[in-house]
Amino acid sequence: MRNYQRLVPANSFMGRYLSYMQSQETAEAFDFWSALWVISTACGRFTHVARPRAPVYLNMFVVLVGESGVARKSTAIRSATSLARHCTGGASKVGLIDAKVTPEKLEEILHDRTAELGTAQLAIAIPELAVFLGTEQYIAHMPVLLTDLYDCPDERHSGGTIARGATYHHKVWLNFISASTPIWLLKTVNPNVIEGGFTSRCYFIISNTPKSKIAWPSELDSMLYKDLCDDVKIMAMEARSKGPIQITPSALMVFTKWYGERGHSLDSFKQSFEAREDAHILRVAGLLSVNDGSYVISRGHVRIAIRLIEGIKLSSGLIFETTEQRTKFAQALDIIRSQLVSTGMDPIQRGRLYLKCRSYLSNAEFLTLLEVMHEVGAIQRFEFKSDRGRPADYIRGTNLLLSNGLGAAVLDRFM
DSSP: OOOGGGGSOTTSHHHHHHHHGGGSOOOHHHHHHHHHHHHHHHHTTSOEEOOTTSOEEOOOEEEEEOOTTTSOHHHHHHHHHHHHGGGSSGGGOEEEEOSOOOHHHHHHHHHHHHHHHSSEEEEEEESOHHHHHOHHHHHHTHHHHHHHHHTOOSEEEEEEETTTEEEEEESEEEEEEEEEOHHHHHHHOOHHHHHTTTGGGEEEEEOOOOSOOOSSOOOOOHHHHHHHHHHHHHHHHHHHHSOSBEEOHHHHHHHHHHHHHOOOOSSHHHHHHHTTHHHHHHHHHHHHHHHTTOOEEOHHHHHHHHHHHHHHHHHHHHHHHHHHHHHHHHHHHHHHHHHHHHHTTSOEEHHHHHHHHTTTOOHHHHHHHHHHHHHTTSEEEEEEEETTEEEEEEEEEOGGGGOTTHHHHHHGGGO
16 A cells, blocks of 8 residues: 555644654655554553454554665664653553563563553564564464463463462553564464464564655654654543544444455465454554544544555465465475485485375475475485386485575575
8 A cells, every 4th residue: 555644634643643754764654554553552451442242452563574774664663662652651551662571571571560550551662573582482482472462351360480470460451563574574484373373463564665765864853743742642641531432333334344245365374364354454443543533433444444454464465375385395395304314325216205295295396395405415316217117216315414504495495
């Protein structure tokens, strides 16, 4: 989607924020979603979309995705964080974290805030997702914890640690924004993370197009910045006084029509995202209503939210389809390598080798993988002729089969 300024009133917080960021080399998509994250932070757990039996809180997991140094992801996050500081702390009861934290420490912070304030509300803003999560933590601990916290449970009990004992969280609310490169996501996100539901809760905002190239930025407009600071303070106060966000009958008709007519995807990422797509649309529509001060979702809010969320689903799906492709080749590679290592110098017939990994790859994909392994020198290929029939292909591993960089060298060919 282009020209995000047309989606919001010029005299609203987001209209002013997009104007404020015009002198920065950030992508306009990054500015738009960062501004929504600021609104979400201002609201905290104090307002929500009043859907019966399944209220939708306004917290968001936003990940800005782009190549390093192109669309200024970190600049977008730092600008949003600067404004978020004006609606966190003190009476707002929403804390702000802008540095790396372990899963255990995060649970401890939420426990302490429950004891002190009666509610565990946090906004987390980290310019680099890789720094915050780390590869090992990402796979093992942090996505599970973030997934659990995302749904804003009224009460949450955790085992804690030997030193601190059990932890207790009351009225949880977690807002998160970070950034990543596509390559890091490709190499780190795996099917278990997708199927576990973490990615279905994230808005992956993908762009490599800055608004413009600015060699010498102008001084920031101090008066406009002050207006933005006032905006977030006002939104924070209104969120505590105006009550839950309602929806007009016409907006409900648009939403119901979309819900009844929407299709269903086949790949695992889109399937998991679609399980929460209705809540995502209501959340974005609710934030747009806070932005214009109405606190009532109109049909215009719903239509804009549908377009925005469908755009995220399509663009994110392209990344994670590549991830799934890479993962199945990695699993087949491990099987081939273990089979060849187990036989030492004895070659294995190609057909027998394929039987071991046919649940992951088609025959054509298997042949492509063997071709790549042959090109990098990890295997040797032989053809043995027999008097009884056609020649048979045999495969034998080389010393490179056990090298540490083999996986990356082979899988990079499939990105």
